[in-house]
Amino acid sequence: MSAIPLVDLKAQFRVIGPEVMAQVGGVLESMCLNLGPNVARFEEEFAAYCGVSHGVGVGSGTDALALALRALGVGPGDEVVTAPLTFMGTVEAIALCGARPVFADVDPETCTLDPESLAAAIGPRTVAIVPVHLYGLPADMERVMAVARRHGLAVVEDACQAHGAEYRGRRAGSLGHVAAFSFYCSKNLGAYGDGGMVVTDDAALARRVRLLRSHGETRRYRHVLLGTTSRLDELQAAVLRVKLRHLDGWNAARCALAAEYMRRLAGLPGLSLPAEPAWARHVYHLFVVRHPWRDDLRRYLARRGIATGIHYPLPAHLQPACAHLGYGPGDFPVAERLARQVLSLPLFPELTSEQLERVAGAVRDWHRRRQRRGQPLPGVAAGA
Numbered sequence: 072m073s074a075i076p077l078v079d080l081k082a083q084f085r086v087i088g089p090e091v092m093a094q095v096g097g098v099l100e101s102m103c104l105n106l107g108p109n110v111a112r113f114e115e116e117f118a119a120y121c122g123v124s125h126g127v128g129v130g131s132g133t134d135a136l137a138l139a140l141r142a143l144g145v146g147p148g149d150e151v152v153t154a155p156l157t158f159m160g161t162v163e164a165i166a167l168c169g170a171r172p173v174f175a176d177v178d179p180e181t182c183t184l185d186p187e188s189l190a191a192a193i194g195p196r197t198v199a200i201v202p203v204h205l206y207g208l209p210a211d212m213e214r215v216m217a218v219a220r221r222h223g224l225a226v227v228e229d230a231c232q233a234h235g236a237e238y239r240g241r242r243a244g245s246l247g248h249v250a251a252f253s254f255y256c257s258k259n260l261g262a263y264g265d266g267g268m269v270v271t272d273d274a275a276l277a278r279r280v281r282l283l284r285s286h287g288e289t290r291r292y293r294h295v296l297l298g299t300t301s302r303l304d305e306l307q308a309a310v311l312r313v314k315l316r317h318l319d320g321w322n323a324a325r326c327a328l329a330a331e332y333m334r335r336l337a338g339l340p341g342l343s344l345p346a347e348p349a350w351a352r353h354v355y356h357l358f359v360v361r362h363p364w365r366d367d368l369r370r371y372l373a374r375r376g377i378a379t380g381i382h383y384p385l386p387a388h389l390q391p392a393c394a395h396l397g398y399g400p401g402d403f404p405v406a407e408r409l410a411r412q413v414l415s416l417p418l419f420p421e422l423t424s425e426q427l428e429r430v431a432g433a434v435r436d437w438h439r440r441r442q443r444r445g446q447p448l449p450g451v452a453a454g455a
């Protein structure tokens with residue numbers, strides 16, 4: 072039996088290849104490679120998709136976060152609160168603009184920022200909050216925004232895993248003051264290289280990001296800000312314009328597959344399935360289950376040729392790179408427990424029902440074997 076990958080980008084390219092190649096060819100014919108018509112159009116199209124008025128294409132999701140923070144005026148001496156269960160880029164972006172990352176714990180069911188822990192993490196130096204819409208599920212933004220309003224803080228959504236996700240009927244990217252998206256190849260909307268975008272309704276903020284991404288230049292060799300080189304390029308923008316037209320269909324396919332996983336994996340002792348709060352539309356960037364014996368399950372699936380992932384095995388506050396921040400084990404018990412229990416199962420729009428059935432069947436077999444060997448599984452994963 073053939074192996075089942077976690078993500079398969081080749082399957083998608085087989086479908087959209089001709090469309091993409093035509094657009095890429097057009098860009099190369101024009102030799103307009105930077106800040107040309109494709110970037111301008113894609114910025115408009117993606118901002119409109121998110122339901123906001125401005126988009127600024129940048130070099131990556133990490134840069135999108137960092138440039139949004141810099142454009143807000145965040146810098147040395149400031150603190151920015153975020154979740155420790157995230158991709159390291161979230162934390163790097165805060166450090167890149169000279170501010171100090173401060174962590175707050177996550178909710179055990181949604182795996183996103185816990186509003187109460189967030190409120191407790193705010194101090195006199197706090198200037199901004201970066202909620203992460205982890206795995207494709209928006210954070211509880213109404214409560215995050217209430218905390219921000221109470222303390223007069225800016226909110227930068229880390230929407231890098233949440234293209235098309237919704238919170239109470241509004242799209243990710245339109246929920247805070249400004250939002251950052253990544254177009255890394257494996258994201259729900261991914262380029263064939265690196266890319267990112269800052270989206271916002273704040274025209275002045277968008278203008279500052281636009282300056283920062285390209286050396287603070289207002290016209291050739293006149294620099295009003297010290298910025299950087301972080302532009303989305305024309306080739307990637309051309310690819311992303313093709314892919315944006317497919318995004319809703321791909322997200323719908325992801326949701327249908329997730330629903331099928333939910334049906335087939337329901338009721339297994341010790342196995343927790345992704346939360347689907349009533350206020351959100353999850354877009355399943357990742358399908359993440361939790362189990363106290365995660366590593367054993369992962370090894371079993373690997374032997375059956377089923378690839379899995381762990382997002383993420385070590386929370387940010389315990390990473391060697393963050394040692395100087397002074398956190399230690401036990402500081403964020405929910406994030407630490409999730410890091411030991413989370414397991415990402417194969418999920419991408421082109422995953423077939425046969426493949427999904429094989430994955431779900433293997434997870435059920437593993438449970439049966441463990442029970443037969445007299446190894447009772449813990450009843451409730453949440454308490455384990």
Ligand SMILES: *Cc1c(COP(=O)(O)O)cnc(C)c1O
Nearest residue numbers: 131132133158160161231253255
């Ligand atoms: C991918 C990702 C980023 C960073 O994006 P890059 O484009 O790789 O820099 C930041 N935050 C989260 C949650 C991500 O998943």
